[in-house]
Amino acid sequence: MRILLLGGTSEARALAAQLHPDIDVISSLAGRVPDPALPVGQVRIGGFGGADGLRDWLRGAGVDAVVDATHPFAATITSTAATVCRDLGVPHLVLVRPAWPPGDAIVVQSDQQAADAVAEHEFSRVFLTTGRTGTAIFKDSGAWFLIRAVTAPDPQDLPRRHQILLSRGPYRYDAELGLLREHHIDALVTKNSGGAMTRPKLDAAAALGVAVVMVDRPPLPPDVDTVATVEDAASWLSGRSR
Known part of the structure; x- marks a missing residue:
């Protein structure tokens, strides 16, 4: 076969x-x-x-x-x-x-709606984990972004204020908790990828009261x-x- x-x-x-x-x-x-x-x-x-x-x-x-x-x-x-x-x-x-249960997340249907949610709620320090192609929509945002991706986004697609963190999962809860605290994150933007490898960021956000903007599948x-x-x-x- x-x-x-x-x-x-x-x-x-x-x-x-x-x-x-x-x-x-x-x-x-x-x-x-x-x-x-x-x-x-x-x-x-x-x-x-x-x-x-x-x-x-x-x-x-x-x-x-x-x-x-x-x-x-x-x-x-x-x-x-x-x-x-x-x-x-x-x-x-x-x-x-299986998808992650959205819980209290702000569920949106696209990267554009995620950017709109960041602006509407006036989030100022955003942990962006939607991948290297998901940064361009935030180019004109006034927020600061911690951008985590496996490979670096194209420079022309980056927000004005940002820091890039190149890494590949799986991730641990304690490390995610420390990352959110270190960078004073007030919003996590993520796709509903599901699975255990990147789930700890959601658990850490919940523990710290960090808002979650989740792009639906x-x-x-x-x-x-x-x-x-x-x-x-x-x-x-x-x-x-x-």
């Missing part, structure tokens, strides 16, 4: 490790992060060239199934994969980690099979390899 595993997440790496070497797994990474954490097995890096490119690649590679374990906000590839697999009749599964394509755990994804594949 040969599968295409759309990855880049800890769940994708865990699934590749669990399946290897019994199932022929080709993990695909978008290539946006230099020096990414690589899964075991065969890896391809870079886009497919849209729906037509993915369709041609699947036909040429002889793939039996596609598992989408990309980030919950990777809406474009998730939608493209769903459409192409449906057209080709290729079994397709989305492995999506884009909806999944209609009528796709979904599971929430690596184990369930492995079982789904096992049922198709018999």
